[in-house]
Amino acid sequence: MDEQARIMQTLGGVNLSGHPGQGGMTLPPPHGHDGTDVDGRKQDIGDILHQIMTITDQSLDEAQAKNRKHGLNCHRMKPALFSVLCEIKEKTGLSIRGAQEEEPPDPQLMRLDNMLLAEGVAGPEKGGGAAAAAAAAAASGGAAGDNSIEHSDYRAKLTQIRQIYHTELEKYEQACNEFTTHVMNLLREQSRTRPISPKEIERMVNIIHRKFSSIQMQLKQSTCEAVMILRSRFLDARRKRRNFSKQATEILNEYFYSHLSNPYPSEEAKEELAKKCSITVSQGVGTTITVSQVSNWFGNKRIRYKKNIGKFQEEANLYAAKTAVNAAHAVAAAVQNSQTNSPTTPNSGFQMKDEEFQLDSAENKNTLLTNMFTGSSGSYSLPTPNTGDLFMSMQSLSGDSYQGQVGANVQSQVDTLRHVISQTAGYSDGLGGNAMYSPHSLNANGGWQDATTPSSIISPTEGPGSVHSDTSI
DNA sequence: CTGTATGATTCGGT
DNA sequence: ACCGAATCATACAG
Numbered sequence: 001m002d003e004q005a006r007i008m009q010t011l012g013g014v015n016l017s018g019h020p021g022q023g024g025m026t027l028p029p030p031h032g033h034d035g036t037d038v039d040g041r042k043q044d045i046g047d048i049l050h051q052i053m054t055i056t057d058q059s060l061d062e063a064q065a066k067n068r069k070h071g072l073n074c075h076r077m078k079p080a081l082f083s084v085l086c087e088i089k090e091k092t093g094l095s096i097r098g099a100q101e102e103e104p105p106d107p108q109l110m111r112l113d114n115m116l117l118a119e120g121v122a123g124p125e126k127g128g129g130a131a132a133a134a135a136a137a138a139a140s141g142g143a144a145g146d147n148s149i150e151h152s153d154y155r156a157k158l159t160q161i162r163q164i165y166h167t168e169l170e171k172y173e174q175a176c177n178e179f180t181t182h183v184m185n186l187l188r189e190q191s192r193t194r195p196i197s198p199k200e201i202e203r204m205v206n207i208i209h210r211k212f213s214s215i216q217m218q219l220k221q222s223t224c225e226a227v228m229i230l231r232s233r234f235l236d237a238r239r240k241r242r243n244f245s246k247q248a249t250e251i252l253n254e255y256f257y258s259h260l261s262n263p264y265p266s267e268e269a270k271e272e273l274a275k276k277c278s279i280t281v282s283q284g285v286g287t288t289i290t291v292s293q294v295s296n297w298f299g300n301k302r303i304r305y306k307k308n309i310g311k312f313q314e315e316a317n318l319y320a321a322k323t324a325v326n327a328a329h330a331v332a333a334a335v336q337n338s339q340t341n342s343p344t345t346p347n348s349g350f351q352m353k354d355e356e357f358q359l360d361s362a363e364n365k366n367t368l369l370t371n372m373f374t375g376s377s378g379s380y381s382l383p384t385p386n387t388g389d390l391f392m393s394m395q396s397l398s399g400d401s402y403q404g405q406v407g408a409n410v411q412s413q414v415d416t417l418r419h420v421i422s423q424t425a426g427y428s429d430g431l432g433g434n435a436m437y438s439p440h441s442l443n444a445n446g447g448w449q450d451a452t453t454p455s456s457i458i459s460p461t462e463g464p465g466s467v468h469s470d471t472s473i
Numbered sequence: 474c475t476g477t478a479t480g481a482t483t484c485g486g487t
Numbered sequence: 488a489c490c491g492a493a494t495c496a497t498a499c500a501g
Contacts, residue, residue, distance in 0.1 A: 241479070241480045241481065241496070241497050241498065242480080242497090242498080243478085243479065243480075243497095243498060243499080244479090244480080249479095264489095264490090292481095293480075293481085295489085296480060296481060296482090297479090297480075299489095299490070299491075299492095300479070300480070300481085302490090302491080303490095303491060303492065303493090304478095304479090306491090307492095
């Protein structure tokens with residue numbers, strides 16, 4: 001650990017020398033005793049000092065294992081050296097004691113702590129991990145869950161930060177404790193060979209703690225930064241708009257135009273749409289789409305569609321055709337599955353191909369516009385026999401026991417299909433003009449009719465013959 | 474750079 | 488709480 005080495009250095013600097021500013025141990029020359037053995041004694045003192053110095057560089061175990069400690073303690077010069085060291089220490093001790101260590105609580109640290117506490121990063125553990133997000137979601141209630149769902153990503157990331165923060169903090173604390181005990185042991189051991197008072201050990205521990213707390217502060221600071229970045233990113237994302245992916249828009253449009261009579265998706269439908277959009281997104285590039293975004297989209301779509309239906313006519317035709325094709329495919333599949341002996345589905349003259357339904361709106365726009373609101377306010381004029389057959393089969397399919405196989409999907413798309421079919425019929429046999437894809441569901445007030453069952457034409461209660469346009473609802 | 478499209482937000486109404 | 492309407496702010500195409 002790099003930091004540990006640095007702390008070690010600090011320790012050596014402060015403690016061993018007694019002169020904080022002075023890196024090594026510099027002893028004044030021993031009091032002069034002239035004589036020939038002076039050199040020899042000098043040599044001894046040098047030796048013992050060297051041993052003391054080097055022993056600090058060794059781990060406790062190592063020193064013990066080598067049994068140097070014993071040798072050191074039993075050295076004949078030891079008591080003398082000890083007293084010398086005590087003397088030196090006494091001289092320098094005042095200056096050490098003079099250095100007050102009263103540290104006022106760092107205002108910046110307090111600020112960081114407060115912020116972490118406010119963000120819920122440093123606070124009491126709320127069950128931890130994903131449970132915290134779940135608990136938060138549950139706390140906000142099922143109805144208001146939208147908000148928490150919207151911010152679940154944020155919460156998840158915050159939880160991640162929190163976890164990292166806590167593990168790091170724990171690691172630091174553990175390292176700090178380990179190191180403190182180690183140093184204390186070392187000092188206690190050394191106090192036998194050189195004068196170290198308990199107070200000094202205490203001070204040393206304080207120094208270590210200060211060092212580690214500065215590391216902790218760094219950790220807190222970077223955690224705060226991470227939270228800030230996360231926050232700003234999420235808040236910015238609210239305003240900074242990103243267009244939905246093409247597939248997502250397609251999915252939403254499909255739903256919108258296939259439920260044009262009542263384009264108010266339920267909560268479940270919204271969830272499903274959001275999921276669907278996000279699934280397609282996950283396969284390519286884009287952003288995930290939340291339920292509230294789906295709500296936004298439908299809100300915008302409704303208002304904008306209503307405001308300028310003409311502008312959306314082309315789009316409506318396109319998607320109506322698309323859903324019609326889908327529905328037809330579904331029906332065809334269902335028919336193939338379940339109606340092996342019935343008259344074949346009327347493919348003749350009604351080929352389910354996309355191109356068949358691509359209306360050149362530039363050419364037809366006038367017609368479309370003039371037909372707007374005017375088209376077929378009365379009963380639905382029966383389409384060509386073939387398409388009629390299709391309807392018959394569809395009705396029977398969705399009306400009776402086959403419903404489960406065909407699925408609600410088809411049912412919901414039948415009204416769209418009907419429009420398109422009538423449209424094609426209009427263009428193909430010249431009857432056109434009475435059944436264009438028109439804003440049939442908009443009432444005089446400009447609002448959508450309260451059509452609870454837009455697909456009432458396939459209601460099981462109605463006979464197959466009672467086909468009527470939902471424009472007459 | 475400008476106009477349009479579009480997702481998000483706000484506000485009042487129910 | 489949800490909707491419509493207005494509005495904001497950005498993305499994007501020309």
